[in-house]
Amino acid sequence: xxxxxxxxxxxxxxxxxxxxxxxxxxxxxxxxxxxxxxxxxxxxxxxxxxxxxxxxxxxxxxxxxxxxxxxxxxxxxxxxxxxxxxxxxxxxxxxxxxxxxxxxxxxxxxxxxxxxxxxxxxxxxxxxxxxxxxxxxxxxxxxxxxxxxxxxxxxxxxxxxxxxxxxxxxxxxxxxx
Amino acid sequence: xxxxxxxxxxxxxxxxxxxxxxxxxxxxxxxxxxxxxxxxxxxxxxxxxxxxxxxxxxxxxxxxxxxxxxxxxxxxxxxxxxxxxxxxxxxxxxxxxxxxxxxxxxxxxxxxxxxxxxxxxx
Numbered sequence: 001x002x003x004x005x006x007x008x009x010x011x012x013x014x015x016x017x018x019x020x021x022x023x024x025x026x027x028x029x030x031x032x033x034x035x036x037x038x039x040x041x042x043x044x045x046x047x048x049x050x051x052x053x054x055x056x057x058x059x060x061x062x063x064x065x066x067x068x069x070x071x072x073x074x075x076x077x078x079x080x081x082x083x084x085x086x087x088x089x090x091x092x093x094x095x096x097x098x099x100x101x102x103x104x105x106x107x108x109x110x111x112x113x114x115x116x117x118x119x120x121x122x123x124x125x126x127x128x129x130x131x132x133x134x135x136x137x138x139x140x141x142x143x144x145x146x147x148x149x150x151x152x153x154x155x156x157x158x159x160x161x162x163x164x165x166x167x168x169x170x171x172x173x174x175x176x177x
Numbered sequence: 178x179x180x181x182x183x184x185x186x187x188x189x190x191x192x193x194x195x196x197x198x199x200x201x202x203x204x205x206x207x208x209x210x211x212x213x214x215x216x217x218x219x220x221x222x223x224x225x226x227x228x229x230x231x232x233x234x235x236x237x238x239x240x241x242x243x244x245x246x247x248x249x250x251x252x253x254x255x256x257x258x259x260x261x262x263x264x265x266x267x268x269x270x271x272x273x274x275x276x277x278x279x280x281x282x283x284x285x286x287x288x289x290x291x292x293x294x295x296x297x298x299x
Contacts, residue, residue: 068211069183069194071194072195073194102253103249151194
């Protein structure tokens, strides 16, 4: 489904941009969520997490790819998390975009709410930057950022749990071309 | 989990690029178009996949995965124990004439022992 939003210049989004909404995916089982067939020419992609839960302490990462597949190396990525009561931790990752600062900040009591924003920062090299803000239903909060250069045009992404399984919520993707 | 994977690119024994499929035929078609080889999905997190391009195999290094998971459990336990050492607990572990008490000092000593035990597991 595609529609055109009213005029806006916020964050470089201008009148006439087309927003394509992928079908939301329930995160009630499994360890991965895939979105494929993302529209050609996307410049911004937003991934929203709505009450995403899991069965245990887990990290979460985002990988992106092109028609050849998901790429699992070459990311420069950091996630910083706090448990909200003084604890702070960081997770570095090169095999994907790290989204959680520490596994304990996405435990069985935590539901993630927030958004990840992918921006095409270098069209000629397929360079993407990601920033993420994930609040929770309890205390933890996670901030993430990173970059990745793909070998082709982005057309897919995957969100992966490090362990356990999803047990609540949903994830959606909207692409701006 | 999809049963077949096309390993499109790897460096040494590290996975760089892949796609997964329900059928071997689809995986083969993908490898024919994009390069690489096809094998059965070994399961587990891709961070612990060990690729052998010449043998056209991928195995899941469960021991490495389990070791990381175990370390995460220990680190969480240490963080929980450390977080219990509140400012009040610190005051109670001080000298009697500074607001402390023997029971407060005993608690702190026991807490330190618990933390040391967990740290010893790392």
